[in-house]
Amino acid sequence: MDNATIFAALKSYFKFEKFKSQLQEHAVLEICQRNHDVYVSMPTGSGKSLCYQLPAVLYDTMITIVFSPLLALIKDQVDALLALKIRAASLNSKITKTERESLIADLKSTSPNTRLLYVTPEQAATKTFKELFDNLCKFNKIAFIVVDEAHCVSEWGHDFRPDYLKLGTLRENCKVPCLALTATAGKQVTKDIISSLKLAPDHKVFKTSCFRSNLFYDVFFPNILPDPFKHLKQFIETTLQFEKEKDLQNDKKSCGIIYCRTREQTEVLASKLNSMKIKSLCYHAGLKNHERLEFQEMWQKGEVPVICATISFGMGVDKASVRFVVHWGVPKDPASFYQETGRAGRDGKPSWCRVYYNRADSKAVEFHLSQDLGKASGKEAKKLNVENAVKGFKKVLEYCENPSECRHVLFSNHFEEPPPKCKKNCDWCKDKKSVKEMVETFLIKSVQ
Numbered sequence: 001m002d003n004a005t006i007f008a009a010l011k012s013y014f015k016f017e018k019f020k021s022q023l024q025e026h027a028v029l030e031i032c033q034r035n036h037d038v039y040v041s042m043p044t045g046s047g048k049s050l051c052y053q054l055p056a057v058l059y060d061t062m063i064t065i066v067f068s069p070l071l072a073l074i075k076d077q078v079d080a081l082l083a084l085k086i087r088a089a090s091l092n093s094k095i096t097k098t099e100r101e102s103l104i105a106d107l108k109s110t111s112p113n114t115r116l117l118y119v120t121p122e123q124a125a126t127k128t129f130k131e132l133f134d135n136l137c138k139f140n141k142i143a144f145i146v147v148d149e150a151h152c153v154s155e156w157g158h159d160f161r162p163d164y165l166k167l168g169t170l171r172e173n174c175k176v177p178c179l180a181l182t183a184t185a186g187k188q189v190t191k192d193i194i195s196s197l198k199l200a201p202d203h204k205v206f207k208t209s210c211f212r213s214n215l216f217y218d219v220f221f222p223n224i225l226p227d228p229f230k231h232l233k234q235f236i237e238t239t240l241q242f243e244k245e246k247d248l249q250n251d252k253k254s255c256g257i258i259y260c261r262t263r264e265q266t267e268v269l270a271s272k273l274n275s276m277k278i279k280s281l282c283y284h285a286g287l288k289n290h291e292r293l294e295f296q297e298m299w300q301k302g303e304v305p306v307i308c309a310t311i312s313f314g315m316g317v318d319k320a321s322v323r324f325v326v327h328w329g330v331p332k333d334p335a336s337f338y339q340e341t342g343r344a345g346r347d348g349k350p351s352w353c354r355v356y357y358n359r360a361d362s363k364a365v366e367f368h369l370s371q372d373l374g375k376a377s378g379k380e381a382k383k384l385n386v387e388n389a390v391k392g393f394k395k396v397l398e399y400c401e402n403p404s405e406c407r408h409v410l411f412s413n414h415f416e417e418p419p420p421k422c423k424k425n426c427d428w429c430k431d432k433k434s435v436k437e438m439v440e441t442f443l444i445k446s447v448q
């Protein structure tokens, strides 16, 4: 299939002038060739659906079968496709007998009109579906087998669906390219997807790199700063540029998050900042429900630019103009640190991720971990979890107390990617001499 046809379909069927990203384009061009199984991992909102919908449309005598975990998701997709005049349908327990019969009749006809057939994993496990599937497969009518939200096959993922595990067997018996799509990039989940869905050894991977080139990472040590609070205040003022943004609407203004380990710390820090004329709120699980919602909303709307929070803050927070994320203390492990700092710079503009590291805080974390380890003795699964937490924490300690390479490598190692081209987007790559001197001063001061 040639590229011109593919680009034309993007415009004529989907009304898009161009692909959303290079990665989306490359994935679609590859998938359209129907030569390989494909694994696509891109963040939510990057347009993974198009990666199979467009190829499905181009194979216009065949059917693409899409496994998707939720009826609600399926309904949205089917409606959107129908609005674009693309024949899509869903086989589920909610449709009437007549609807089902006419759908199956179309699917079994010599030239079916249905391009995309959406199926839940539960439906996929039924005898009716298996028979239909075998029939379509036998007559070579399936263009692609798509597994959307593929992380549901993994017990390591956040929404494991046992029925997803059966999809591997189903697709194994049908020699058709299989596409697995997910937003979850974790390595264990990726391994599970590839093995469970039995993607061929020569499968192609289209994966967004974990490298966030607009985020600047650095570390400071409050105990060797003349005035740590003043230092923090200056950092906030430089990153948020209050003067420059004073005429902007509140919700367009820059803002930041400061993560603390304890409730008390969030309260102390917020009041300290307020006393220094930096408007701040605190956020933690000890607040009343309505206070939590109110504070989050005030921050979200830009009425208060800084929120001092425990790590319970951030799930579902979708604000593009977060200019900084500070860890006042120590992050927990590389994955949490990545996720927490990843809330900065969603709009792609330069943003800053800083740790103000102190030993007292890391000693407290070590103490809790050793207690957890004690409690987990004899319970194998739990013990493994705590041991992993200990390993992760050691990496973060190393990052803070004994840096020896680009800060972004903490993440590229964690996600098993090659080190990124940082181009001075961290203190180490910008000026490693100063970093080494600072660490040395910190270590000398800390043994005193």
Ligand code: ADP
Binding pocket: 016, 017, 018, 019, 020, 021, 042, 043, 044, 045, 046, 047, 048, 049, 050
């Ligand atoms: P994902 O499944 O990765 O979370 P979706 O497939 O739901 O993302 O797409 C997210 C949004 O991006 C949708 O509104 C979709 O219409 C839009 N989109 C997809 N491809 C393009 C494109 N090439 N140009 C513009 N918008 C696009």
Ligand code: MG
Binding pocket: 048, 049, 148
């Ligand atoms: Mg999706």
Ligand code: ZN
Binding pocket: 405, 406, 407, 408, 422, 423, 424, 425, 426, 427, 428, 429, 430
């Ligand atoms: Zn670097």
